[in-house]
């Protein structure tokens with residue numbers, strides 16, 4: 001493929017000041033098994049594997065300072081696409097808002113290998129998921145589910161600045177859940193959704209233990225009291241805190257949102273350009289980094305989709321906002337420091353600012369010390385629901401599993417634990433950051449943004465954290 005792309009560039013490079021072409025192949029396999037009871041006992045049903053593959057070319061040009069892009073599934077159509085983009089650049093010139101002709105030339109390059117691919121056969125995966133689905137069932141469990149994804153991406157970017165970037169990525173995701181039922185009420189407990197750049201067989205290693213825990217905790221929840229309402233200290237496990245980071249740090253700091261690009265769809269941001277470098281975002285304990293090099297995390301890469309070399313960068317340092325999540329084009333537009341975070345969902349979408357791996361650096365507190373620090377509070381695990389406004393200011397989260405904390409000790413399990421707050425006061429209420437032993441890598445496959453919509457993978461590695469005086473509420477009528 002490299003030879004074909006080089007030939008295309010050599011035959012067409014005089015048409016514009018810069019040409020950059022990327023070939024992308026995406027493959028996704030999805031498996032699902034569901035358990036349930038009927039009059040003959042527990043039955044597990046495995047659905048057929050669903051698979052999708054998509055492959056094509058993304059072409060971007062700069063002509064007389066105008067940046068234009070397009071895509072095609074066919075290599076043969078690239079010259080015609082290039083001609084069309086040149087015509088579009090001419091037509092757009094009178095309406096140009098940003099002149100890209102002085103944009104720094106990107107002449108990085110490299111080859112990045114993927115994590116090892118899974119060697120499991122589709123049949124072995126389906127059989128294993130059926131086993132988990134059965135493991136999750138017991139008396140009182142109404143239904144269970146075991147699902148997984150296998151994801152592969154291969155990309156090759158070549159441009160007239162001399163860059164060649166080839167990257168491969170294998171990822172997997174495993175979801176396990178059990179739903180308990182009593183008197184018409186249901187409670188679901190799960191493992192969240194483990195999304196990692198590791199082979200699926202590595203995800204399976206601890207899954208049997210997880211099944212036992214999930215099943216028992218679903219039964220605990222269905223017999224538990226509702227979470228109480230009130231102001232109290234909140235201890236968040238990583239499988240909830242990751243989404244708090246995603247929604248109330250990641251999205252508001254995406255530079256294209258701050259610039260207003262996403263106002264019509266994904267939303268705006270309460271953060272303004274002049275806040276970058278000055279805003280006290282949270283307590284001094286808060287250290288947030290953009291880290292594209294944590295190898296098992298789902299958005300790990302060496303180069304972003306514009307060919308910019310990716311490096312670990314501080315975003316919030318000792319509570320202060322120091323850098324935004326803006327890629328090459330956004331940094332050029334407003335001259336603020338950013339990161340290599342422009343990514344595209346596939347070959348037929350343009351790279352835009354995405355948060356990639358956004359992590360909280362571990363602190364010094366052990367889990368026991370953090371629980372001991374709480375006189376009156378609650379510990380919550382595993383996201384269940386979320387809501388946050390367009391400016392990423394006011395939010396509300398629901399979790400699957402709560403335990404009350406009294407006088408420094410974990411107590412009764414409670415169901416329907418929720419909390420709400422406002423972004424900056426919430427992060428200023430951070431009182432303890434857990435050490436590396438409490439850290440866990442989480443993430444999502446479905447971060448949505450852009451018009452037309454782009455779904456990308458996003459990773460978050462976070463420790464357990466404690467927040468003082470948070471508005472907690474349950475599900476009682």
Ligand SMILES: [Zn+2]
Nearest residue numbers: 246446447448
């Ligand atoms: Zn998102």
